[in-house]
Amino acid sequence: MDFAKYRFVGQNPSLDQLQTLDDGGMSEKKLRKEREEVWEEVKDLQEVLYAESKQSLLIVLQAMDAAGKDSTIEKLTRNMNAQGCNVVSFKSPSKIELAHDFLWRVHQNAPRSGDITIFNRSHYEDVLIVKVHGWAETDIIDRRYDHINAFESLLADRGTRVVKFMLNISPEYQLSRFKRRLELQEKNWKFNPGDLEERKHWDDYMQAFETAIHRCASEDSPWYVVPAENRLFRDLMIGSVVRDTLKHMRCDYPTPEYDTSAYKADDLV
Amino acid sequence: MDFAKYRFVGQNPSLDQLQTLDDGGMSEKKLRKEREEVWEEVKDLQEVLYAESKQSLLIVLQAMDAAGKDSTIEKLTRNMNAQGCNVVSFKSPSKIELAHDFLWRVHQNAPRSGDITIFNRSHYEDVLIVKVHGWAETDIIDRRYDHINAFESLLADRGTRVVKFMLNISPEYQLSRFKRRLELQEKNWKFNPGDLEERKHWDDYMQAFETAIHRCASEDSPWYVVPAENRLFRDLMIGSVVRDTLKHMRCDYPTPEYDTSAYKADDLV
Numbered sequence: 205m206d207f208a209k210y211r212f213v214g215q216n217p218s219l220d221q222l223q224t225l226d227d228g229g230m231s232e233k234k235l236r237k238e239r240e241e242v243w244e245e246v247k248d249l250q251e252v253l254y255a256e257s258k259q260s261l262l263i264v265l266q267a268m269d270a271a272g273k274d275s276t277i278e279k280l281t282r283n284m285n286a287q288g289c290n291v292v293s294f295k296s297p298s299k300i301e302l303a304h305d306f307l308w309r310v311h312q313n314a315p316r317s318g319d320i321t322i323f324n325r326s327h328y329e330d331v332l333i334v335k336v337h338g339w340a341e342t343d344i345i346d347r348r349y350d351h352i353n354a355f356e357s358l359l360a361d362r363g364t365r366v367v368k369f370m371l372n373i374s375p376e377y378q379l380s381r382f383k384r385r386l387e388l389q390e391k392n393w394k395f396n397p398g399d400l401e402e403r404k405h406w407d408d409y410m411q412a413f414e415t416a417i418h419r420c421a422s423e424d425s426p427w428y429v430v431p432a433e434n435r436l437f438r439d440l441m442i443g444s445v446v447r448d449t450l451k452h453m454r455c456d457y458p459t460p461e462y463d464t465s466a467y468k469a470d471d472l473v
Numbered sequence: 474m475d476f477a478k479y480r481f482v483g484q485n486p487s488l489d490q491l492q493t494l495d496d497g498g499m500s501e502k503k504l505r506k507e508r509e510e511v512w513e514e515v516k517d518l519q520e521v522l523y524a525e526s527k528q529s530l531l532i533v534l535q536a537m538d539a540a541g542k543d544s545t546i547e548k549l550t551r552n553m554n555a556q557g558c559n560v561v562s563f564k565s566p567s568k569i570e571l572a573h574d575f576l577w578r579v580h581q582n583a584p585r586s587g588d589i590t591i592f593n594r595s596h597y598e599d600v601l602i603v604k605v606h607g608w609a610e611t612d613i614i615d616r617r618y619d620h621i622n623a624f625e626s627l628l629a630d631r632g633t634r635v636v637k638f639m640l641n642i643s644p645e646y647q648l649s650r651f652k653r654r655l656e657l658q659e660k661n662w663k664f665n666p667g668d669l670e671e672r673k674h675w676d677d678y679m680q681a682f683e684t685a686i687h688r689c690a691s692e693d694s695p696w697y698v699v700p701a702e703n704r705l706f707r708d709l710m711i712g713s714v715v716r717d718t719l720k721h722m723r724c725d726y727p728t729p730e731y732d733t734s735a736y737k738a739d740d741l742v
Contacts, residue, residue, distance in 0.1 A: 281554070395731060
């Protein structure tokens with residue numbers, strides 16, 4: 205399966221021309237099978253990343269409300285070893301966080317060597333929601349794209365690969381998810397009338413996403429726009445990208461720190 | 474399955490009289506089946522813990538080298554949602570950490586409301602390895618048990634349950650694991666001759682464990698000594714204790730923040 209058409213490095217993704225629903229021409233059964241296989245591969249690759257402990261992977265997830273970020277994380281991490289995998293959710297910044305530059309809280313959560321860290325929302329909020337609502341001046345926001353690029357290249361130089369996913373859905377799909385939150389009692393607590401206000405700014409959000417994706421990407425730190433309405437395809441695509449990224453990192457088990465040939469198993473006491 | 478004989482609150486566990494190998498009288502097939510069922514229950518309970526976001530669970534793992542801490546964590550977290558589950562490994566303290574009291578670095582990693590945090594080693598190292606090697610004076614160590622109890626009761630008052638597991642193995646079993654690290658090439662990097670030195674202090678370690686388990690436990694924060702040589706039983710026991718602990722916490726989905734009856738799904742736009 206080739207996801208190249210959803211990969212962006214330096215282009216404007218023209219979101220209104222991208223599918224939000226895709227099955228890659230595969231049956232549900234086939235999608236499910238491929239997804240399981242990819243997850244198994246990711247599991248094995250993570251083990252070597254962790255053992256090597258020299259490089260790391262940062263996965264950034266951004267999306268409109270109810271696009272499925274939580275469920276994406278649950279699925280993506282299902283086969284991973286929790287030791288060596290961190291999920292960091294960035295909420296509205298606290299007073300202390302606001303008293304610093306916008307990358308301060310993010311930097312503190314950069315993955316440690318050997319780890320996979322998943323950002324549920326990220327520094328990109330500072331060029332998305334902040335831009336849409338005009339919470340910062342235009343030139344301040346404009347400079348943030350460069351700050352983000354400098355920051356992500358700092359990580360790359362230290363051995364951290366960054367992959368960024370935008371879960372792409374249509375406004376109609378979002379509405380159906382909000383309705384579900386009202387209709388299913390156990391989902392009621394997720395319902396927030398504020399989300400209805402936010403969706404009025406849909407077009408502004410899409411523009412802000414396009415600019416961020418256009419301006420903040422490199423070969424070491426590409427953006428993927430994921431058709432997120434078919435969850436099997438979504439999981440397969442994200443899993444595949446993570447697998448391919450880990451493969452490219454060419455991790456290897458570390459050389460034993462000690463000369464193991466000097467020890468014979470039978471002589472141990 | 475009743476694990477009461479492996480639970481300690483205020484008693485000396487007399488480690489030399491406890492089994493390190495147990496199958497609970499069950500076949501491998503049965504153990505496997507029960508383990509899967511328990512994991513499913515833990516998964517569901519974690520979801521409510523996370524949704525409620527008022528309480529939290531701290532799982533402490535301690536053991537001799539090669540007892541299977543890493544594999545325990547991998548198995549225990551297999552069905553958990555990584556969002557809401559953190560694993561913290563405590564290694565030899567850094568200079569900055571040593572410049573503070575022994576609970577400083579631990580406190581920073583206490584679980585957030587809604588989360589399950591697993592400590593791979595913990596503050597108990599400061600009354601185990603430190604005691605065995607005499608790296609602190611006897612009266613300093615003696616006061617640490619009280620500090621630990623005060624700290625864990627601080628957590629309990631904030632809604633954090635603490636469960637502590639000692640993975641119990643025999644010295645013979647440990648030796649067989651070390652041999653395996655020499656014999657399997659992909660495990661070579663785990664081999665550390667220093668571990669062979671450490672095992673010479675086996676009896677001192679067992680005494681230190683007994684004192685720690687005896688002095689640092691309460692109903693809110695019990696110790697479990699897990700027969701860890703049968704991994705299916707180990708996983709079933711730990712999973713069951715975690716499940717029962719989560720059940721006792723009686724988490725519930727939060728009351729919706731908004732009056733959802735004021736909204737009709739069909740009216741949403």
